[in-house]
Amino acid sequence: MSDVNLTPNIDRPDDFYADLLGAHEGLSKEQSDALNARLILVLANHIGDSDVLRGALEAAKL
Amino acid sequence: MLDDRYQLAFKAYPYQRSPDQDAKTPVRHPVVIMGGGPIGVATALDLGRQGIRAIVLDDHEGVGMGSRAICFAKRSLEIADRYGCAGPMLEKGVVWNVGKVFYEDRNVFEFNLLPEDGHKFPAFINMQQPYFEQFMIDRVRELQAKGAPIELRGKNRVDSVEMKEDHVVIHVMTLEGPYTIEADWLIGADGANSPLRGMLGLEFEGRVFQDSFLIADIKMKGDASFPTERWFWFEPPFKSGASTLLHKQPDDVWRIDFQIGWDVDRKEEMKEENIRARLDAMLGPDIEYEMVWSSIYTFQCKRMDRFREGRALFAGDSAHQVSPFGARGANSGMQDVDNLGWKLGLVLSSKAPETLLDSYDFERGHGADENILNSTRATDFITPKSEISKIFRNAVLNLSEKHAFARPLVNSGRLSVPCTYDGSSLNSVDGLNAGPLRTRPGSSCPDAPLADGFLLPELGDDFVILAIDAEAPGAFEQSGLNVRVVSVSSVDDPSGQLAGRYLGEAHSAVYLIRPDQHVAARFEHFCEASMRAALRRASGQEA
Numbered sequence: 076m077s078d079v080n081l082t083p084n085i086d087r088p089d090d091f092y093a094d095l096l097g098a099h100e101g102l103s104k105e106q107s108d109a110l111n112a113r114l115i116l117v118l119a120n121h122i123g124d125s126d127v128l129r130g131a132l133e134a135a136k137l
Numbered sequence: 138m139l140d141d142r143y144q145l146a147f148k149a150y151p152y153q154r155s156p157d158q159d160a161k162t163p164v165r166h167p168v169v170i171m172g173g174g175p176i177g178v179a180t181a182l183d184l185g186r187q188g189i190r191a192i193v194l195d196d197h198e199g200v201g202m203g204s205r206a207i208c209f210a211k212r213s214l215e216i217a218d219r220y221g222c223a224g225p226m227l228e229k230g231v232v233w234n235v236g237k238v239f240y241e242d243r244n245v246f247e248f249n250l251l252p253e254d255g256h257k258f259p260a261f262i263n264m265q266q267p268y269f270e271q272f273m274i275d276r277v278r279e280l281q282a283k284g285a286p287i288e289l290r291g292k293n294r295v296d297s298v299e300m301k302e303d304h305v306v307i308h309v310m311t312l313e314g315p316y317t318i319e320a321d322w323l324i325g326a327d328g329a330n331s332p333l334r335g336m337l338g339l340e341f342e343g344r345v346f347q348d349s350f351l352i353a354d355i356k357m358k359g360d361a362s363f364p365t366e367r368w369f370w371f372e373p374p375f376k377s378g379a380s381t382l383l384h385k386q387p388d389d390v391w392r393i394d395f396q397i398g399w400d401v402d403r404k405e406e407m408k409e410e411n412i413r414a415r416l417d418a419m420l421g422p423d424i425e426y427e428m429v430w431s432s433i434y435t436f437q438c439k440r441m442d443r444f445r446e447g448r449a450l451f452a453g454d455s456a457h458q459v460s461p462f463g464a465r466g467a468n469s470g471m472q473d474v475d476n477l478g479w480k481l482g483l484v485l486s487s488k489a490p491e492t493l494l495d496s497y498d499f500e501r502g503h504g505a506d507e508n509i510l511n512s513t514r515a516t517d518f519i520t521p522k523s524e525i526s527k528i529f530r531n532a533v534l535n536l537s538e539k540h541a542f543a544r545p546l547v548n549s550g551r552l553s554v555p556c557t558y559d560g561s562s563l564n565s566v567d568g569l570n571a572g573p574l575r576t577r578p579g580s581s582c583p584d585a586p587l588a589d590g591f592l593l594p595e596l597g598d599d600f601v602i603l604a605i606d607a608e609a610p611g612a613f614e615q616s617g618l619n620v621r622v623v624s625v626s627s628v629d630d631p632s633g634q635l636a637g638r639y640l641g642e643a644h645s646a647v648y649l650i651r652p653d654q655h656v657a658a659r660f661e662h663f664c665e666a667s668m669r670a671a672l673r674r675a676s677g678q679e680a
């Protein structure tokens with residue numbers, strides 16, 4: 076069983092954050108919601124491992 | 138007093154007076170089946186073939202009009218084959234493999250079912266439900282001519298029942314007045330609205346979905362035609378429904394389902410001009426067609442808590458109801474019958490204790506849960522219930538056009554496959570560790586080609602020992618159970634598919650297979666003591 080990694084793991088956090096906001100720039104609320112949903116699906120597929128995905132869902136609930 | 142609640146497609150069992158109606162005291166029968174739909178008739182076939190008297194009572198005189206079920210899965214055909222009526226189904230049915238998914242105005246992807254080869258039957262056939270029922274009734278007639286003790290009594294409505302310790306008293310209404318019979322066992326195959334459930338005060342719980350679908354079965358005129366594929370639209374541009382399904386049936390008939398929402402005026406929607414308006418928007422103005430059948434349905438996923446109540450056993454829609462996505466209604470009912478028939482046969486001939494029937498409740502309850510889970514998930518995808526579920530649904534569809542990864546997430550119905558009875562008390566511990574997972578104890582036997590013919594027709598009806606590249610006795614008997622032995626070796630398996638499905642990494646295997654073609658136990662070699670223990674377990678003689 077693998078655990079979701081909840082320690083810092085993003086190479087350049089500030090760059091990533093700026094990219095994330097950038098991707099949403101100029102989008103309506105509806106378009107942003109759709110983009111977020113697609114992004115979650117893309118990332119989830121990349122992870123694949125169902126234990127990690129379940130762990131991520133739990134972690135996101137705070 | 139005995140008015141038809143629906144029109145008939147085929148008048149298959151007209152009312153005839155039975156001597157039971159003139160008997161001084163109620164006649165006792167081993168099995169009475171309430172309901173002559175597909176599940177009731179299949180139950181009669183299963184029991185009648187075993188020489189058990191089975192009386193079907195139905196308040197109509199034949200098969201209901203309108204196709205309802207159209208997708209019949211391989212497992213249902215295999216069961217029908219065991220009963221001897223799969224031939225005409227295969228001949229009549231339409232085989233399809235390609236499915237297309239559309240989102241708005243785009244064909245986002247297409248798939249091929251690519252069914253595994255080396256099976257006698259295709260993954261599915263499409264065929265109007267009345268044909269499925271009629272072919273089984275034809276088989277009943279053939280068996281009756283050979284003396285099978287089956288009776289189909291039309292216009293015999295069960296009005297009330299009295300549950301006794303060891304039988305059920307059944308009060309029946311006919312055109313010529315009431316009469317009473319008794320049954321050791323009563324099978325409730327009386328459909329989703331099961332009056333029997335009501336008579337016994339039993340609950341039917343689950344989820345009702347707030348949506349409705351308009352079905353139109355149409356026959357194309359002239360040379361207008363669509364390919365033999367399954368087309369599913371999410372949010373189609375022609376706006377005739379929030380989703381739309383197009384599927385081919387025999388006789389040049391196409392099934393179209395429009396998702397039309399919850400708050401609809403049924404009467405208004407069912408007017409031919411309004412149905413035609415939806416169809417014309419979808420097909421374009423130039424296509425001419427004739428309307429064969431239409432209906433509006435809502436759907437729910439519900440099940441009874443237990444499928445056995447004293448001397449009553451429930452099968453088919455009376456026991457569990459699923460939404461139509463995934464074609465699990467009639468298909469799962471056929472598996473109920475497959476599971477129940479042999480158990481009831483053993484109990485009635487005193488070869489197994491009555492408690493064997495509790496395994497019917499466990500195994501088919503497991504099947505019902507699996508079907509409800511699958512069909513609920515499909516329903517949630519097709520008819521998203523919240524804003525966010527719709528956002529995710531549409532995200533999946535948009536991604537599916539570009540990226541293969543998203544396609545398995547698209548759920549327009551996961552098509553019915555037989556359930557594996559993991560955890561059943563009839564299973565023995567897996568004794569073939571190197572064996573494939575798909576044939577572990579509890580599994581439905583996958584078919585495989587043999588040098589001449591197929592494996593499944595060699596199995597079933599009785600307990601069978603399947604010995605693959607292994608020594609086994611010529612026959613086997615225990616407490617009145619006669620076990621046939623089927624021995625095969627690599628010579629019988631030129632394609633290697635049998636070995637792939639039943640041996641895996643093992644060099645030999647000995648399977649104990651139940652009369653419903655499910656695996657009860659498997660070992661690497663034949664060992665008499667283990668086989669006897671497995672047989673005792675599988676027939677409910679040992680917990």
Ligand SMILES: Cc1cc2nc3c(=O)[nH]c(=O)nc-3n(C[C@H](O)[C@H](O)[C@H](O)COP(=O)(O)OP(=O)(O)OC[C@H]3O[C@@H](n4cnc5c(N)ncnc54)[C@H](O)[C@@H]3O)c2cc1C
Pocket residue numbers: 171172173174175176177194195196197205206207208209266293294295296326327328329332352434452453454455461463464465466467468469470
């Ligand atoms: C739109 C639609 C599409 C579907 N598509 C599929 C599909 O593709 N594949 C699939 O597998 N399933 C499908 N189904 C489900 C399938 O039609 C049912 O699961 C199937 O008909 C159930 O069979 P049954 O014999 O249990 O019940 P029913 O067919 O309902 O038969 C019950 C019988 O009991 C009789 N009866 C009722 N009360 C009494 C009484 N008091 N006394 C005597 N008789 C009585 C009735 O008249 C009836 O003949 C679909 C259903 C719908 C509505």
